[in-house]
Amino acid sequence: MKYFGTDGFRGEANQSLTAIHAMKIGRYLGAHFLKLQKEMRVSLGAGHNMPEWAEEKRPCIVIGKDTRRSSYMLENALAAGITSSGCDVNLMHVTTTPSVSYAVRADNFCCGIMISASHNPFYDNGIKIINSAGGKMEEELLEEIERYIDAETDDLPLAERGEIGMVEDYSRGRNRYIGYLIQTVRRSFKRMRVGLDCANGASFTVAKNVFDALGAETHVIHDHPNGLNINLDCGSTHMQSLVDLVKAQKLDCGFAFDGDADRCIAVDNHGKVVDGDAILYICGKEMKANDALPGNTVVTTIMSNFGLYKAFERAGIDYVKTPVGDKNVAAEMFEHGYALGGEQSGHIIFSKYATTGDGVLTAIRLAEIMVENKTDLASLHQDLIHYPQVLRNLMVEDKEGALANEKVQRAIAEANRVLGEEGRSVVRASGTEPLIRVMVEHLDNDLCVDMADHIVQAFRDEGFTA
Template sequence: MGKYFGTDGFRGEANVVLTVEHAFLAGRYLGWYFGREHKARIVIGKDTRRSSYMFEYALASGLTASGADAYLLHVTTTPSVSYVVRTEDFDCGIMISASHNPFYDNGIKIINGQGHKMEAEVEEKIEDYIDGKIEELPLAIKENIGRTIDYAAGRNRYIGHLISLATRSFKDMKIGLDCANGSAFSIAKSVYDALGAKTYVINNDPDGTNINTNCGSTHIKVLQQFVKDNKLDVGFAFDGDADRCIAVDENGDVVNGDLILYICGKYLMEQGRLADNTIVTTVMSNLGLYKACDNIGMRYEQTAVGDKYVYENMLQNGYVLGGEQSGHIIFSKYAKTGDGILTSLMLMEVIMEKKQTLAHLSEEVKIYPQLLQNVRVTDKKTARENPAVIKAIGEVTEALGSDGRILVRESGTEPVLRVMVEAPADDICEKYVKQVVKVLEAEKLVAEA
């Protein structure tokens, strides 16, 4: 990871970690980089945070000052930017969002011309320019100065694309949508209304400061209660930029990313549409998912945590379905990144085609209790490679056998070791997490509070 750009863009508190100067300079570099041989065309989307407007104008100013034309999608989802970039011949796309973070954070995600996350070497060059390590770039003059162009039509084409993917009408289906007061508010209801659903929508009144606040995929209890109170057939919750989806079945129970992978993977496998009968997961996927996959002969691969790594594996091996427990699911036939609304439509396809409820479709997976404890340490690598810690992890692994697992990994963004145990019961999880944490403490590897 770079100085500013992590696995999911340049993210932090607006005007504290991520400033308008950063955005302007990022725009300047991208406008110059893609405009060396032709007039660059770069599309910008944003979520509903108050600071998103500020960053949109700063980026557009930087792009046009370098001679690029900036096309503004306005409030839209991250996957819509990816779709527009790759289908309408843009040089790159920029999404202004901090995803599921609180409203006061924001971020800049850069998407390359193929709709994937931008290559690390380009992000490194942007960082060098921000830090003054690259000589000043020329400003465009006269007729070479770029323009800003209203491009809401691009978002509308994306809505049409989503509608076209549905295999059946959703007539008479009562569907709940939690739009997290974020990007989905301008798209999700339009899609479900067009497909004939009886659409019940909550948290679709953004005011700039309520995005992700007690709503959306990270606060799923709100939708659970809504589905039960209104006797809905299914509910879908999105995050701030709508690249994630968590579902709720007709009983109000949560259907997370692991369950979605199983349901959609099994359906695609039955239809002969799951490449090599394999789904791509991360190391944080639940043991229950793997046991259920084994029972039906569905194979799986594991990657490091992060949709970036999931997609890299899918691209390298030609797999069509992968994702994370968090609801970040990639259907590579239709998208190059996680797409929450698309995920909900794919899940609806299974429900409609198999004529089964979501609760019934997910009942084959027994989710194991999981406990995760973040331990702040003095040095991540030293702590992870400590012989006593390695021995303790081995002892827990042996004790759990095939009925559970332990995973100890370094955080990618904090001085933290994440200790996770899955087992048949909560008390067993707690017992073995404590066992490893005590060793970290005894070895004096834990940082002082």
């Protein structure tokens, strides 16, 4: 698709993602759900197997946003587009992506929108559209929106007079979500000392409230957003300040979130970073022990560390690999009824509680496992050995052409032959940026470097990158 990638419509604010784009997205969504409601009433009749959102006078869309300066601009543009088409809007204001997903399901909105570029810098932004089940919107509708954005004429009707939609405050939805997270925990966190890095993003409205309510002693950093400092040397992609906090304050653990808090990366009591793979390992073992791991299977992506698969095999846990993207993980989980899945980057999905990755939920699940087992976080992942991993990001204009190149393919095949059964390479196109990502793993770090360089050189020799 032209605009919507693996994680929504993302780009630099007022450059590749403008208020005009946002208004058009709102216009199409409003018109789409209003038309769908009318069609349902004709074909089904009120009260006969209609979704609850369609029973309302007008369909309503819930919107949340992170702390970027441009999020306010896009929020207003989306709301204007939706209401001009005749649908209502409820605003959750600054909140997390998983809270919007929860609100859609809990309060029967026709869809939800989250304004965020996740872990990207403040000048980027994004529009994520959430379907009525709380998952990412179906591609068919996204393709329709793209065609409307690029259309030379606008043939969608404008609502008139009393049919124009309304915008209402819905900050109570965030509070309801906080309450939901708290009630999922069976144990008190009293006497637990926890560090929280809110990335100057959306989690500053949620995370501390949850851990305080559960009895933990919380030490919070990067919880003063100013619109420009989201993810700036902080959060789940910049772990050093949380590591320093845990060590300096001798905390039991720490949890870092990204801009919209659908990711979590932890720090154990020794100051060691616990990534998404380690979190999957800890939670997978615990769920297996409690007979709460359907199919004895954890869903991963192709970017999970080779060491995770070796550890799962030792623990007697099966695994599935999907393409990169929590959307792909979720699809595999819900198709086969799996309970746990995620990515190395910290998107962790617990299908019993949520339909998307949820950073704060992940943090409280880890904390609860510590309490249940009366042990520290370091002990829970000590038998997981991460294989050395070398990553290279190459800026290219033609991602598909670069990957299909014969010399590039030969270089990748040669690297995999050299790496053998104790290693691998994964070369893929980024779903959100003009990048080719090269990942090489092996117990021999020097061999990883050599094979990564070998693959990168093939791209350069063929003129795809400088």
